[in-house]
């Protein structure tokens with residue numbers, strides 16, 4: 001459930017008409033509903049309430065400080081994958097001891113920063129990283145809590161570009177080597193192995209791959225304990241899919257039940273790293289139609305946002321529902337449109353042959369389910385502005401990232417001295 005509803009024919013975020021925000025902020029912009037973010041967090045927390053769980057919001061899904069703070073205020077931790085994300089989480093008030101740090105390519109300076117910050121744990125993804133981390137931590141007189149991220153070789157049955165748990169994906173330590181590596185780690189000066197982690201992919205719409213991965217995790221925990229090694233934490237990653245269209249996706253409560261069913265008797269602290277499930281349906285991207293252009297075989301609605309603002313359709317062929325800001329009076333007046341942006345690439349297409357109520361230049365539309373992996377993946381291709389993000393709470397709204405115009409971007413560049 002989200003808090004984007006029509007009231008008297010106008011689309012609202014909570015108690016604010018989106019057209020009001022458009023008037024003040026200009027289009028395109030991202031808008032988030034604080035009540036929806038809070039609700040999604042609470043739903044997830046409720047789903048795992050019967051186990052000892054730390055919920056670490058995957059900051060990559062939406063790294064705006066106001067979004068992270070909304071969740072931190074409810075007790076969320078953070079899953080970060082760079083020092084940049086770590087700094088954001090800290091700035092938003094996430095306590096260091098609720099931050100886990102994942103990622104295949106943490107650099108020496110990133111590890112140094114994490115070790116000195118005293119975060120909850122580093123999720124180690126390779127033997128080389130393990131060695132470097134141990135060296136870096138020991139040099140700072142720290143025994144860094146770690147978990148080994150294991151690659152369980154499970155097919156997540158999601159889009160290939162966001163599958164992470166097959167043995168030919170770059171993530172984690174191959175599960176067949178994990179026990180040996182854990183044993184080695186337990187003898188290293190700079191690390192304190194606490195347990196295992198896995199994350200098999202994103203936008204999973206079936207619980208069975210989770211079940212397969214959980215079973216493998218359980219097997220490994222048993223093996224480690226059989227060798228007399230301590231295992232007190234299991235990080236189950238993120239990945240729970242959300243509905244982008246009418247198809248149903250597993251509910252958080254069902255996911256929680258599965259965890260209890262498969263791993264409930266493991267006697268460990270669990271960590272979860274949900275991203276999309278918390279932020280996805282809490283955000284919209286609002287755009288204006290610039291032109292409607294008829295071609296021999298179709299009609300294009302050319303809008304003012306483009307693939308640089310929301311990459312998901314061009315990168316993953318992702319579907320986002322598109323809705324008008326003014327509810328159509330004549331729903332029988334449906335037409336087929338290709339919704340495209342101004343960027344000079346054919347891939348700059350949000351939707352093909354989409355049935356929408358008649359569009360005209362100046363109409364405002366919104367892409368639903370854009371709160372996760374929307375703004376965080378945006379860029380300035382074609383020298384476009386980085387678009388604003390707005391947060392709504394009740395009848396109030398605030399710009400939480402202003403538009404970053406081309407002038408400001410050009411100010412970051414300089415000519416070599418031989419050109420000036």
Ligand code: LLP
Nearest residue numbers: 058102199202203238239273274275276373
């Ligand atoms: N933990 C780890 C280690 C991850 O790599 C990810 C996502 C998550 C947690 C959060 O997963 P979630 O709960 O959001 O599914 N840009 C793509 C999604 C990339 C996901 C990357 N990793 C998209 O727009 O679909």
